Amino acid sequence: MSLRHAILVLLQDQEASGYDLAREFANSIGLVWNATHQQIYLELGKLSEQDMVHYRHVPQEGKPDKKLYSLTEAGRTELVRWLKKPAGPARIRDAFMVKVAGGSLADTQVLLAELDSLAKQRRERLATFEALAQRLDESGRDDNVYNYLTVRRGILDQRAWLQWAEEVRHSLEHRSADSTAS
Amino acid sequence: MSLRHAILVLLQDQEASGYDLAREFANSIGLVWNATHQQIYLELGKLSEQDMVHYRHVPQEGKPDKKLYSLTEAGRTELVRWLKKPAGPARIRDAFMVKVAGGSLADTQVLLAELDSLAKQRRERLATFEALAQRLDESGRDDNVYNYLTVRRGILDQRAWLQWAEEVRHSLEHRSADSTAS
DNA sequence: TATGGCATGTAAAGGGTTACATGATTTG
DNA sequence: CAAATCATGTAACCCTTTACATGCCATA
Numbered sequence: 001m002s003l004r005h006a007i008l009v010l011l012q013d014q015e016a017s018g019y020d021l022a023r024e025f026a027n028s029i030g031l032v033w034n035a036t037h038q039q040i041y042l043e044l045g046k047l048s049e050q051d052m053v054h055y056r057h058v059p060q061e062g063k064p065d066k067k068l069y070s071l072t073e074a075g076r077t078e079l080v081r082w083l084k085k086p087a088g089p090a091r092i093r094d095a096f097m098v099k100v101a102g103g104s105l106a107d108t109q110v111l112l113a114e115l116d117s118l119a120k121q122r123r124e125r126l127a128t129f130e131a132l133a134q135r136l137d138e139s140g141r142d143d144n145v146y147n148y149l150t151v152r153r154g155i156l157d158q159r160a161w162l163q164w165a166e167e168v169r170h171s172l173e174h175r176s177a178d179s180t181a182s
Numbered sequence: 183m184s185l186r187h188a189i190l191v192l193l194q195d196q197e198a199s200g201y202d203l204a205r206e207f208a209n210s211i212g213l214v215w216n217a218t219h220q221q222i223y224l225e226l227g228k229l230s231e232q233d234m235v236h237y238r239h240v241p242q243e244g245k246p247d248k249k250l251y252s253l254t255e256a257g258r259t260e261l262v263r264w265l266k267k268p269a270g271p272a273r274i275r276d277a278f279m280v281k282v283a284g285g286s287l288a289d290t291q292v293l294l295a296e297l298d299s300l301a302k303q304r305r306e307r308l309a310t311f312e313a314l315a316q317r318l319d320e321s322g323r324d325d326n327v328y329n330y331l332t333v334r335r336g337i338l339d340q341r342a343w344l345q346w347a348e349e350v351r352h353s354l355e356h357r358s359a360d361s362t363a364s
Numbered sequence: 365t366a367t368g369g370c371a372t373g374t375a376a377a378g379g380g381t382t383a384c385a386t387g388a389t390t391t392g
Numbered sequence: 393c394a395a396a397t398c399a400t401g402t403a404a405c406c407c408t409t410t411a412c413a414t415g416c417c418a419t420a
């Protein structure tokens with residue numbers, strides 16, 4: 001289980017609320033580890049019971065109050081300990097790719113439409129990451145090499161996917177003429 | 183849940199035992215959806231209860247007997263139904279990337295060593311996929327465009343990862359001189 | 365003789381998803 | 393006026409992981 005470690009990594013730089021973390025899991029870090037708000041609130045509860053994080057209550061006006069969490073010494077120690085031991089293999093659940101593999105039974109038009117919609121999302125992400133990378137690059141990237149490298153991974157990943165998508169479109173478009181579903 | 187659909191996709195082409203499926207999940211399809219043998223046997227049990235797959239018992243000599251599963255009409259129908267509806271977003275759990283993101287607290291040497299070991303695995307996979315792609319390409323790739331495209335995805339993915347790994351090595355190697363952990 | 369491949373499973377514990385629940389403010 | 397954003401949670405169910413269990417054959 002390393003949802004907890006992903007949370008500790010995020011809290012390393014700055015204190016954040018559960019909501020903030022959920023946003024980060026939906027964007028940046030979500031590319032490598034995803035989690036929903038329910039999971040996050042639960043895990044924050046456990047982490048604070050175990051004194052790995054600590055929170056302060058922040059009242060707000062016009063918005064609900066929030067809890068800002070930060071790392072404790074124990075939390076930082078646990079993170080360092082975890083960073084030393086080898087990471088397990090990455091796990092993926094990519095339903096779209098399963099559909100492509102089973103494509104001979106699918107309607108080519110449906111697949112192509114889905115491909116386009118995914119490509120759109122990927123292009124948006126790519127743009128976001130490229131902008132981010134440039135900003136990090138300008139503001140001296142030695143301070144945040146790790147952020148920079150993480151973002152680079154995102155960029156290369158999006159590009160590779162988009163390149164693949166073009167190959168798919170090529171292969172499927174001129175075959176959609178004669179085999180348009182059963 | 184689409185472990186079941188991944189299984190149905192695999193059984194589409196040929197009958198297979200749980201053990202065979204587990205091997206495929208460890209290799210080819212494992213790149214996009216992974217599952218262990220326990221999960222597979224459990225799911226095959228459910229699928230056969232629901233008449234989506236059917237098995238015949240095959241006695242063997244010198245080896246344990248096995249059950250060869252194949253799709254039923256209901257199974258094929260279910261697969262076609264599933265292929266029509268949009269796939270959910272891909273989910274990933276990549277602990278190594280979490281470690282990179284939290285890298286400032288990590289020992290650079292440890293990270294680099296892990297990077298090398300992962301790179302080795304990726305290079306092996308890449309070679310396997312490239313060989314497979316070539317074979318599919320030679321034997322007329324129109325029959326199995328979907329297999330071909332799946333393999334291409336694997337190739338592009340490995341290449342992108344390896345390219346990223348070189349960037350990481352570059353960035354971290356000349357900084358490991360002065361900052362070799364705390 | 366120990367390790368790895370073939371082949372199948374069960375059980376408990378832990379992790380993750382989906383649905384439910386609330387409520388004010390801002391934006392379209 | 394509807395939808396989205398901010399902000400936090402609980403509960404039930406489902407899925408996944410880890411550990412346990414068996415047993416023969418071939419290879420090192």
